[in-house]
Every structure is written in C-alpha cells, then in structure tokens.
Amino acid sequence: MVNLDDTNKEFHNELKNISNNDELTNLQIKYLGRNGIINDFLKKINDIPTEEKKEYGKKVNELKNSFLRLIEVKRKELSEKKSDKFFDSTLPGKTFPIGSLHIVSFAIEEITKIFEKIGFIRVSYPEVDWEYSAFEALNMPKGHPARDDFETSYIDFPENLKFGKMVLTPHTSNGQNREMKRVGKPPIRMINISKCYRPNWDATHTPMFFQFEGLCVDLDINITNLKGTLDYFAEKYFGKGTKTRLRPHHFQFTEPSFEVDVTCTVCKGTSKVNENKCKVCKSGWLELGGTGMVHPNVLTEGGIDPKKFSGWAFGFGIERVIMMKYGLDDIRNYYSGDIRFLEQF
Secondary structure, three states: OOOHHHHHHHHHHHHHOOOOHHHHHHHHHHHHOOOOHHHHHHHHHHHOOHHHHHHHHHHHHHHHHHHHHHHHHHHHHHHHOHHHOOOOOOOOOOOOOOOOOOHHHHHHHHHHHHHHOOOOEEEOOOOEEEHHHHOHHHOOOOOOHHHOOOOOEEOOOOOEOOOEOEEEOOOOOHHHHHHHHHHOOOOEEEEEEEEEEOOOOEOOEOOEEEEEEEEEEEOOOOHHHHHHHHHHHHHHHHOOOOOEEEEEEEEOOEEEEEEEEEEOOOOOOOOOOOOOOOOOOOOOEEEEEEEEEEOHHHHHHOOOOOOOOEEEEEEEEHHHHHHHHHOOOOHHHHHOOOHHHHOOO
C-alpha cells in the first residue's frame, strides 16, 4: 500500500525551504510533472484492491490539488519579495536626464586644453593667502591703492610678522612668486586658474569670480612671444579670425604693461568701418584683460635674475571671456542657480 501521508510530509518539508521561483518550478515538476510522483501514484492504481481503488483515487486527487494550491500560494509569496520580482535583462534600461558641466567649469577645461598644447602646465595655489604673496611679491608696497579694504577682502586672523595680514586673494597673480620659487630655474610655463575675491557686485562684477593667469619666463622672452600667445588663444577660444591688440597701460607688477583687446565677437571687428556701429563694442574691439612683461622686481623676489631671464604674464576673468564668447550681458546669471540659463550651455 502506497503511503500518501509520507509523501505529503516530504512535500511540505521541501516547500518550506524554497527560496526562489526556479526552485519552486523544480518542485512542481518533481511532484506534479508528467513523470512526477503524483502520476506514479495514479499508475499504481491497478495494484490496489478493487474495494480500495475509489478511496485511493480520491486521496491521490486531493493530494494533487493540495500541492497545486500550495505551490500557487508560494509563488505569490515569492513574487511579492522585491529580490525575486521578474527581471528581463534584455529589456532597455530606464533613461534619466543627463546633466552637464556648469558653463564656468566647461570654460576652465577648454582653456586648460588650449594652453596645454603649447606646453603650459596647470597649477593651483591658495585662495586664502598672505599679503606678501598677493602684494609685496608683486611689487605692490604698503600704501598701494589695491591694498585698500575697498578693493581687497581681509580675513579676521592674527597678522603674521613676516607675511602680513591674511586675505582672500584678489587675483591669481599670487601664484607667480610661488611658482618661481617652486621651479627654481626657468623655463616656466604656468597656467593658474582659481577663484578670486573683490568686494564688487554689479552686472559685470561679482564678489567671487574665476581668473586664469598665464606666466612664461625663459631666456630672450619678449613682447613678440606674448602677442603670439595671445593671438593663438584668441583664435582657439573665440574662433578663427579673432585678433588681439595691445594698448599701453599701467600694472604694478609688469613693465611695460598693456590692456588686451580682442576682435568683437558680435560684429567680428567690422563696426569701425560700418556706418551702423555695433551696440556691443562701438569700435570693433572688446577689452579682454591685463598683461605685460614681468617687472624685474617681481623676478628678483621670485629668486630669478632679471638680467638673464625675462618673462610675460597675463590675467583674464573666466566669466568675462565667456560673456564675450556668447554675448552674455550679466555676470550674475552664472551664479543665480536659474536652470533656464544654465541649460543653454
């Protein structure tokens, strides 16, 4: 006589240990498949005494239906578990909005790559520095107008007897003296991009802004080398045909010093010859920033002999070159957090 109770107990014990759908399917095949245990019981009905066949058949069918019901209950339990939800690896994944670099970060990468191609090394120097690096090392003695607290942000920190007060650096030029001392002996080809701080806030100024500084020191460096580098940068960044011009100016840390203008990105420099003047430039040129030959005092302070070596430097605002490239009119938009503005780039 077949013992159906033992089979029932074995089924329940195995069902308890089922942890996923694959195991459940295998259990169903084992007990309810074509060659499963239940069908084996039905095949043996001929071996059962005639008077017991009806009762035997009834019990086998009840056992079969019980197994089917318990398997479906178990399958539902498994489907409710997150780890066992149906997953088709051939289906395409979910798509999510793709972000992008902030326009300032993008410009920094673009400018860095332009100068890397002509041998300039990207460096980084402190944004919080001493007066010495920001002023004395750049030929700006005590009492110089740029050191007034209307122009420079000072930190509430004890003054250093040697290096003076602590400041939020007003320009990237504080890296010049540090780079000269780091290298020791020219050649120097530095590009320094960093945040700068000045207490100004209007359409063309923010209290914090980005600046990139170029410094080149070597034997026989002259204004021709400077002009060639500026022309190279202007054409690579603003587009083919963009030119630069130098206008005499005064900066304490360069001699001679110049303001740099570039061809207007709106009228392409044609305003000076057209009857209809360009609303942006009026004359065909836009002011880019300051430059000049490194002052001998700055070289000396950096440990470099000005009688043997010469160099040039420039400092341009990142936000300004972006404004000129894309025709933007308010620098404050960069930091407003307005996604409608940022998504344009």
